Amino acid sequence: MSTETNKKKADKSDKIALYIQRTLCYIVLILLSILCLFSFYVLLINTTRSHPDIQKGFSLIPGKSFLVNMKNLLTDKQLPVLSGMANSLLVASGTAILSVYFSALTAYAIHAYNFRFKKLAFTFIMIIMMVPTQVSALGFIKQMSDMHLMNSFIPLVVPSIASPVVFFFIKQYMDSVLPIELVEAARIDGAHEFRIFNQIVLPLMKPAIAVQAIFTFVASWNNYFIPSLLLNKDSKKTLPILIAQLRSADFLKFDMGKVYMMLGFAILPVIVVYLCLSKFIVRGVTLGGVKG
Amino acid sequence: MKRKKSKCVSYAKWGYIFLIPFFLVYIIFQLIPLLSTFYNSFFENYRVGLMQVGPTFVGFKNYKEILFNSELPMYLKNTFIIWMMGFIPQMFFSLLLASWFTDLRLRLKCSGFFKTVIYMPNLIMASAFSMLFYTIFSDVGPINNLLNSMGLPTYRFLAEVAGARGLIALMNFLMWFGNTTIVLMAGIMGIDTGIMEAARIDGASSFQIFRKITLPIIKPIMAYTLVTSLIGGIQMFDVPQILTNGNGNPDRTSMTAIMYLNKHLYSKNYGMAGALSVILFIITAVLSIFVFKYVTKDMVDTGAKTSKKAKK
Numbered sequence: 001m002s003t004e005t006n007k008k009k010a011d012k013s014d015k016i017a018l019y020i021q022r023t024l025c026y027i028v029l030i031l032l033s034i035l036c037l038f039s040f041y042v043l044l045i046n047t048t049r050s051h052p053d054i055q056k057g058f059s060l061i062p063g064k065s066f067l068v069n070m071k072n073l074l075t076d077k078q079l080p081v082l083s084g085m086a087n088s089l090l091v092a093s094g095t096a097i098l099s100v101y102f103s104a105l106t107a108y109a110i111h112a113y114n115f116r117f118k119k120l121a122f123t124f125i126m127i128i129m130m131v132p133t134q135v136s137a138l139g140f141i142k143q144m145s146d147m148h149l150m151n152s153f154i155p156l157v158v159p160s161i162a163s164p165v166v167f168f169f170i171k172q173y174m175d176s177v178l179p180i181e182l183v184e185a186a187r188i189d190g191a192h193e194f195r196i197f198n199q200i201v202l203p204l205m206k207p208a209i210a211v212q213a214i215f216t217f218v219a220s221w222n223n224y225f226i227p228s229l230l231l232n233k234d235s236k237k238t239l240p241i242l243i244a245q246l247r248s249a250d251f252l253k254f255d256m257g258k259v260y261m262m263l264g265f266a267i268l269p270v271i272v273v274y275l276c277l278s279k280f281i282v283r284g285v286t287l288g289g290v291k292g
Numbered sequence: 293m294k295r296k297k298s299k300c301v302s303y304a305k306w307g308y309i310f311l312i313p314f315f316l317v318y319i320i321f322q323l324i325p326l327l328s329t330f331y332n333s334f335f336e337n338y339r340v341g342l343m344q345v346g347p348t349f350v351g352f353k354n355y356k357e358i359l360f361n362s363e364l365p366m367y368l369k370n371t372f373i374i375w376m377m378g379f380i381p382q383m384f385f386s387l388l389l390a391s392w393f394t395d396l397r398l399r400l401k402c403s404g405f406f407k408t409v410i411y412m413p414n415l416i417m418a419s420a421f422s423m424l425f426y427t428i429f430s431d432v433g434p435i436n437n438l439l440n441s442m443g444l445p446t447y448r449f450l451a452e453v454a455g456a457r458g459l460i461a462l463m464n465f466l467m468w469f470g471n472t473t474i475v476l477m478a479g480i481m482g483i484d485t486g487i488m489e490a491a492r493i494d495g496a497s498s499f500q501i502f503r504k505i506t507l508p509i510i511k512p513i514m515a516y517t518l519v520t521s522l523i524g525g526i527q528m529f530d531v532p533q534i535l536t537n538g539n540g541n542p543d544r545t546s547m548t549a550i551m552y553l554n555k556h557l558y559s560k561n562y563g564m565a566g567a568l569s570v571i572l573f574i575i576t577a578v579l580s581i582f583v584f585k586y587v588t589k590d591m592v593d594t595g596a597k598t599s600k601k602a603k604k
Contacts, residue, residue, distance in 0.1 A: 018397060021498075025392050025400055032385065033409045036466060039424050040412075042434055057441070058434035106314040113307030121311060128318070130580035131326070132527050134550050135573040138332060138557060138565045139325030155321070162318035193306045222417040224530045225550070229557055240419040240530075247423055247534050259427060266420035274415055278408040285411070285474045 043267065046260040054256040069257040073265075076258065078249075079242055080234055081265055088221055088238040091156050095220040096213045099160040100170070103212070104205055107171040108197055112183055129164035134225060141229050151233045156226065166212045173208035174201075211284030214277065218270065239266045326573075333566030339559065346563065354567035363544065364552065364568065370457075370540070371548040374532070375525030377461035378468070383517070386472035391502050393473070394480045396488075410470035418467065418530035425459055426450075426535050450536065456546045460532050464525075472517055479513040480506055519583045523576055529554065 046054055049063035073081055110122050133140075144155045178201060186196045202209070224240035231237050237245075243266060246259060274281060333354055337347035358364050389410070393403050400406075413421065429435050429449040436446045449455035483506065491501050529550040532540065538555070540547025549572060556565035 022398055022400070025398060028388070029392075029400075029406045032389075032469075033406060036409050036413055036470075039421075039428055042428055043424055055432070058437040102313050102317075105310050109307045109310035113303055113310075115304040115307040118307065121315075125314075126584065127580075128322070130523060130576060130583070131322075131573070132523070132576055133322075134527055134529070134553060135569045135576070136322055136326040136329050137553070138562060138569055139328030140321070141557065142328060142332070142562070143325050159317060159321035162314045162322065167314070193303070197310070218415050222415075222419070222530075224419045224533075225554070229554075240417060243417075243419045243423050244534055247426065248537050256427070259423075263420050263424050263427075266417050267424070270415055270417070271412065274412060275408070278411075279404070281415075282407050282411050282474060285471060 040267065040271065043260055043263055046257070047264045049257060049260075051255045051257045054260070065257055069255075069261040072255060073258045073261045079246065079262065080237065081239075081242065081262060083235055084237055084239045084242045085265060087153070087236060088240075091153050091227075091238060092217045092220040094153070094157040095160040096217040098157060099163040099166050099216045100209045100213045101202075102161040103163050103166040104170050104174075104202060104209060105197065106167050107174050108201055111171060111174045111178065112180060112201075125164050125167055129168060137226065137229065140226070144230060149230075151231055151236045153236075155230055156220070156223075160216065160220070163216065166216060169212055170205060170208050174205060177208075178204055211281070214281060214284070221270065329566050329569045331566075332562050333570050335563050335566070337562040338564070339561070350563070354563045355571070358564055358567045358571070362564075363547075364549065364571075366544070367540075367547050367549050367552045370544075370546060371526060371528055374457050374460050374546065374548070375464070375522065375528065377457060378464035379518075379521055379525070382465050382469045382472055382521070383514070385469050386476055386517075387514075389469075389473045390476035390480055391506060393477055395498065396485070397498070407470070407474065410473060412470070413466045414468065414471045416467070418463075419534045421463060421467070422531045422534035425463055429455075429459060451542050453542060453545045456536060456541055460528075460535060460546060463531050463535075464528070468521065468524075472521075475517060476510060476513060479510040483509050516583060519579055523579050523583075526550075526572065526576060526579075 041060075042058075045060065045062050047069060048066040049059070050065035050068065053059070053063050053065070073079065106125075110118055140155070144150060149155050182200065182204075183196055186200055187193075191200075222240065223238075224244065227238050228241050228244060231241060243262065246254070246262060332347075334349060334351060335347040336345060336350045336353065338345050389406075392398055392400060393407070427433055431446055431448055435449075439445070439447060447455065449459055487505055488501055491505060496504070527550055528548045532546050532548050533551050533554065536546055538551060540551060549568070553565055553568050553572070556562075556568060
């Protein structure tokens with residue numbers, strides 16, 4: 001009898017403890033979420049408020065100047081936002097496409113064929129994975145200027161053919177998904193090696209390729225260090241460079257509505273795309289990557 | 293058997309052919325520039341106004357100059373301090389959230405929503421994010437408006453050492469704790485639930501299970517996160533560069549190593565930039581060797597094992 005009541009008591013106190021713990025979890029999670037969202041909320045609100053409104057003080061309620069701010073920004077000759085956006089889009093898409101296609105090709109070469117330097121090639125790629133782009137920036141910029149490629153998008157897009165990180169992720173995925181028998185069957189059917197890769201292997205790699213394409217796109221869209229050293233012509237500048245320019249200009253003279261609108265152009269499209277694909281992206285962070 | 297061997301030989305050339313684009317591009321756009329960076333570090337080569345000095349071979353003079361006669365040690369220290377200020381809360385909250393999200397007893401609602409929100413800052417353009425923080429925390433920005441309306445004096449975030457470093461660390465924290473949470477979650481979910489169940493039946497509390505079972509098992513992943521984050525920390529550039537307009541205000545206390553490199557590259561001070569690059573390369577290489585030897589190998593091994601199992 002008494003043991004049973006004790007058990008019930010223990011159950012009850014357990015439940016209360018769980019309840020308290022759960023509440024604590026929610027409080028921490030909500031606070032962290034607010035911390036994450038606060039700055040973007042301010043950004044969203046301030047794109048709709050006029051300069052005097054913003055100067056007057058902080059508000060959580062949207063204003064009515066969204067279109068005016070947008071018009072002011074688009075007609076500003078000092079900040080070529082539209083061309084900046086087009087440039088960023090071009091560079092980022094080019095980078096994403098080249099990096100996933102050629103990384104998959106490289107991964108396939110190492111996955112499907114047996115050749116003498118296979119292990120060496122794999123080890124080499126793993127080693128260069130950790131070399132940061134910044135440490136070779138000096139030689140890179142000198143070489144690009146020797147090749148007359150300053151103010152060109154080639155040095156921003158073409159190097160992504162050799163992306164060790166993308167290679168590694170796709171290789172991991174390939175190891176778990178692509179049976180070599182499938183490739184052999186296609187060979188017996190008389191398919192050309194190149195065709196096997198394009199028509200059989202690539203479609204099978206779709207999930208990994210899509211995730212890596214998104215990550216490469218975003219990384220390139222956000223990239224600031226190398227482009228800022230290569231591009232100095234207004235018509236070639238990408239968004240991050242324009243933002244840096246905004247920062248170095250005399251800040252107080254600026255129409256703040258315009259500043260927020262400009263930041264909105266750089267940040268909000270990524271957020272919208274992310275919210276549409278979030279499940280897919282969050283799952284993709286660990287896909288084929290770190291496995292305990 | 294024989295047939296198979298001849299098959300391998302006839303297909304091997306395709307392996308090489310498919311590797312050509314990667315290696316060709318790597319050699320042209322990364323390897324040669326890397327070697328040329330090393331080469332340049334041994335030359336005196338800079339510009340004073342319109343006058344070009346060098347390039348003349350000077351041996352290790354640039355290294356001596358930058359290690360003992362420049363502010364590089366201070367900038368490396370800044371980088372490290374700012375990284376630590378962001379990394380400690382990042383690891384703490386990531387562990388906390390990862391263990392909560394994977395706790396079967398808690399069964400948190402809306403965990404999908406929370407994961408989406410905390411991961412979001414990771415994808416935001418660092419330079420735009422930094423500019424946004426600059427406007428929000430500026431002397432006349434929303435935060436100071438709020439402080440003033442509560443009767444508090446204006447806090448000049450960018451004029452105070454703690455303010456500027458704190459803002460950079462806060463941004464780094466916000467950008468990375470979601471990512472770390474998801475990586476750690478993957479590690480925790482890989483643990484056999486039977487062990488946890490057994491521990492629970494034996495009367496272990498959630499905290500005990502976390503300390504005695506979860507933590508030791510995910511240690512390699514934590515080490516991996518630590519070192520990759522440190523490597524990323526050395527590359528810290530966009531956020532402090534935009535926030536302080538490249539000056540590392542106040543008084544260069546938030547200047548990072550790569551900002552210093554950028555300064556030399558921008559002013560075409562190639563000798564010093566080369567020496568600095570090589571030093572940064574060596575630091576990253578040492579850290580990477582650590583990752584490669586002790587951490588990645590374990591993970592690749594276990595990964596290979598699980599994929600083999602799946603095949604069976």
